[in-house]
Amino acid sequence: MNSLGMVPMGMSGHPLVSDSICIPGFDPSLGIITPISAMMPGISLAPPPPIPPELPLVKEIIHYESCTLFPQNPNLPPPSTRERPPGCKTVFVGGLPENASEEIIREVFDPCGDIIAVRKSKKNFCHIRFSEEFMVDKALYLSGYRMRIGSSADKKDSGRMHVDFAQARDDLYEWECRQRLLARENRHHRQVQEQQLRPPSPPPIMHYSEHLAERMKDDGEFGAASAVLLAWLDRGEVSRRTANLFYSMIQAANGHVRRLQSERARHEEEAELAKERFRNAMLAILTQFEQITAVFNASAKQKAWDHFSKAQRRNIDMWRKQCEELRNAHSEEIMGIRREEEMDMSDDDSEEGVRKRTCTDDSVLAVQACALREENGSLRWQLEACRSEVELLKQEQGRVCRPEENHVQEPSLRLLQQSLHSMQQQLQRLQEELRRREQELELAREESRSLKAELLMLKEKGLNGYTAVLRGGKELAVPLQSEKEAVLLGIISTFLHVHPFGANIEYLWSYIQRLDAQVSAGELERLMARLPRVFRQELSGVGATLEKRWKFCGFQGLQS
Numbered sequence: 001m002n003s004l005g006m007v008p009m010g011m012s013g014h015p016l017v018s019d020s021i022c023i024p025g026f027d028p029s030l031g032i033i034t035p036i037s038a039m040m041p042g043i044s045l046a047p048p049p050p051i052p053p054e055l056p057l058v059k060e061i062i063h064y065e066s067c068t069l070f071p072q073n074p075n076l077p078p079p080s081t082r083e084r085p086p087g088c089k090t091v092f093v094g095g096l097p098e099n100a101s102e103e104i105i106r107e108v109f110d111p112c113g114d115i116i117a118v119r120k121s122k123k124n125f126c127h128i129r130f131s132e133e134f135m136v137d138k139a140l141y142l143s144g145y146r147m148r149i150g151s152s153a154d155k156k157d158s159g160r161m162h163v164d165f166a167q168a169r170d171d172l173y174e175w176e177c178r179q180r181l182l183a184r185e186n187r188h189h190r191q192v193q194e195q196q197l198r199p200p201s202p203p204p205i206m207h208y209s210e211h212l213a214e215r216m217k218d219d220g221e222f223g224a225a226s227a228v229l230l231a232w233l234d235r236g237e238v239s240r241r242t243a244n245l246f247y248s249m250i251q252a253a254n255g256h257v258r259r260l261q262s263e264r265a266r267h268e269e270e271a272e273l274a275k276e277r278f279r280n281a282m283l284a285i286l287t288q289f290e291q292i293t294a295v296f297n298a299s300a301k302q303k304a305w306d307h308f309s310k311a312q313r314r315n316i317d318m319w320r321k322q323c324e325e326l327r328n329a330h331s332e333e334i335m336g337i338r339r340e341e342e343m344d345m346s347d348d349d350s351e352e353g354v355r356k357r358t359c360t361d362d363s364v365l366a367v368q369a370c371a372l373r374e375e376n377g378s379l380r381w382q383l384e385a386c387r388s389e390v391e392l393l394k395q396e397q398g399r400v401c402r403p404e405e406n407h408v409q410e411p412s413l414r415l416l417q418q419s420l421h422s423m424q425q426q427l428q429r430l431q432e433e434l435r436r437r438e439q440e441l442e443l444a445r446e447e448s449r450s451l452k453a454e455l456l457m458l459k460e461k462g463l464n465g466y467t468a469v470l471r472g473g474k475e476l477a478v479p480l481q482s483e484k485e486a487v488l489l490g491i492i493s494t495f496l497h498v499h500p501f502g503a504n505i506e507y508l509w510s511y512i513q514r515l516d517a518q519v520s521a522g523e524l525e526r527l528m529a530r531l532p533r534v535f536r537q538e539l540s541g542v543g544a545t546l547e548k549r550w551k552f553c554g555f556q557g558l559q560s
Contacts, residue, residue, distance in 0.1 A: 062145070066104050069145040072160070079143045081164050087175025089116075089132065090168040091139045094125040097149055098156040102126075104149065112138035124159060127166055139163055213245065216252035219259065226253060282334055283506075289327040290520050296320035297518055331510065338506075372434040379427045383420070390416055448494045485527060491515070492528065492535070493552055502538060502549035 059071035093105070102118050109115060109128055113135025120126040130136060143163035150157065215225040229249055232238075238246050299305065299316055308316065390413075495511060496503060509521040528535040534554045540547050 059141075059145070064104075064107050066107060067100075067147055067149045069108070069142065069147055069161075072144040072146070076144075079162060081140065081143075084165050085167045085171065087133065087171045087178070088136055088165050088168075089171045089174075090127055090129045090166040091136055092125065092127055092162075092164045092166040093139075094162040094164075095160045096124045096126065097147055097159040098124060099149055099154075100124075100147065100159070108142070108147070109139055112142075127168075129168065129170070136165065140165075213249050213252060216249050217255070219256070222253075222256060229253070279334075279337060282330065282337070286327065286330045286334060287521070289323060289330060292323050293320070293327060294518060294520065296323060331506075334506065335510075372430055372437060376427065376430050376434060379423060379430065383423050383427060387420065390420060444494075444498050447497060448490075451490045451494050454490075488512070488519070488524070488527060489531070489534075492524065493554060496535070496550060496552035500551075502540075502551040504547055504549055508550065 059074075061071065062069040093109075096105070102120050105118055105120065105126060105128070106115060109118075112130070114131040116129045116131055118126060118128050128139065130139070140163050142161060144160070146158060146160045148158045152158075212225055212228060215221045216229065218225075229246075233246075296316065296319065299308075300320070305313065491512060492508065495508060505521050505525050509519070509524055512519050512524065528537075528550055534552070536551050536553045538549050538551060540549055
């Protein structure tokens with residue numbers, strides 16, 4: 001091995017190269033094979049490597065203290081190079097002048113990078129080893145330059161350099177060391193990732209002992225103890241000698257059933273209390289929304305509205321609309337909660353729930369009646385169209401046609417007749433339903449008109465602050481503070497009269513709000529509470545379904 005750590009190829013144990021074979025370009029003292037392209041310029045083994053970006057593309061004359069480098073003719077093809085060995089840090093430099101010393105060679109190749117060693121042969125070539133691989137590319141840039149030492153014209157002082165890759169054992173050894181290091185690192189990272197992704201090992205099952213029965217009775221350790229007991233049962237630890245002990249552990253597991261039932265009942269009670277708190281909070285939020293809406297409505301009145309600017313009016317109007325949308329959304333959510341509660345009633349309250357669902361107000365009947373009228377009209381138009389089609393088919397059938405045409409038209413005529421018959425039946429059902437709904441709506445309107453007439457009669461009598469409810473020739477004096485309360489009294493009485501089983505304050509307030517948006521639920525409740533002989537509050541339901549309902553009892557008050 002030489003000072004560069006290089007050995008001849010025959011000495012390295014290569015099976016195809018021996019020490020007795022003479023190879024062109026092989027220097028036994030250096031352990032490096034000279035590229036054939038340098039000794040035989042006509043043979044091109046590989047294209048030249050790309051020029052590093054920091055080097056100029058056009059080669060120029062390079063001046064040194066002891067020599068000068070002249071570039072080759074740009075019309076000539078660039079010098080070829082061999083395939084780059086892995087981890088190459090050594091270059092072969094051929095075509096040197098005979099009088100070129102090691103100091104001149106170092107002076108020429110020092111700008112390419114840090115030179116570790118220069119090994120010059122007795123012939124006109126040498127090997128230069130750099131510290132990094134990228135420095136080899138800079139050295140290859142000098143390939144093709146003609147070197148002239150000083151200003152002498154002697155042939156021994158000039159020569160054309162050829163720079164090429166060289167195979168060195170030290171370079172290959174360092175490259176293999178780096179590859180092994182990278183492989184070890186990759187293997188380590190892969191093992192770490194596999195260890196992180198590997199599922200945890202199950203806990204080891206403890207050996208059979210007689211101390212598990214006490215742990216089965218403990219609420220905190222029941223989970224782990226039951227897993228151990230299950231593993232023992234699967235493993236076959238039960239025998240005639242240990243049967244009693246296993247029976248006691250199974251009995252201890254059964255003892256937790258009562259505890260779990262009590263915990264479930266407690267959690268259900270907590271859930272019911274949470275539902276009740278949520279319902280109360282929603283009602284409080286809805287009440288505050290009503291107050292905010294009342295503020296917006298009061299600000300929209302003429303005496304206050306005229307004093308605001310246009311921008312202020314626009315903002316107030318926008319805020320009012322947003323508040324109304326949120327209020328309607330909250331009211332719908334509350335009604336949805338109540339509908340869910342009615343659907344979740346127990347079997348004891350099923351009959352009462354049926355009675356609640358059968359109670360409908362006159363506004364709902366009016367909407368349904370309008371929908372039925374529209375559907376009735378559309379069905380009539382469809383019936384007329386079908387009749388016209390049937391008439392046209394009959395007319396065409398009456399004409400003189402071939403037997404095969406009659407055979408084709410008979411199925412279509414039969415289908416039209418069937419559809420016409422079904423539409424007539426559907427129209428009859430809708431007409432009957434419409435008549436029934438109209439009768440119910442007319443009864444409710446008559447009752448409302450009668451109560452309004454009685455209120456107008458009382459108003460004509462001039463009873464300021466008092467209103468009398470007439471039934472059966474008797475008068476009942478109730479204190480009223482304004483004409484608005486008298487109108488509300490009549491509307492509430494009419495509404496509750498068509499609901500014989502009563503209605504809650506939210507349902508009543510949602511109906512009256514369509515007539516007057518400024519009325520609040522608290523105002524209605526205070527008005528009905530002042531008239532105990534006309535309205536009565538009752539409680540219905542059990543537990544979570546407990547509900548307060550207002551009923552109309554004016555007729556009973558008059559009879560008493």
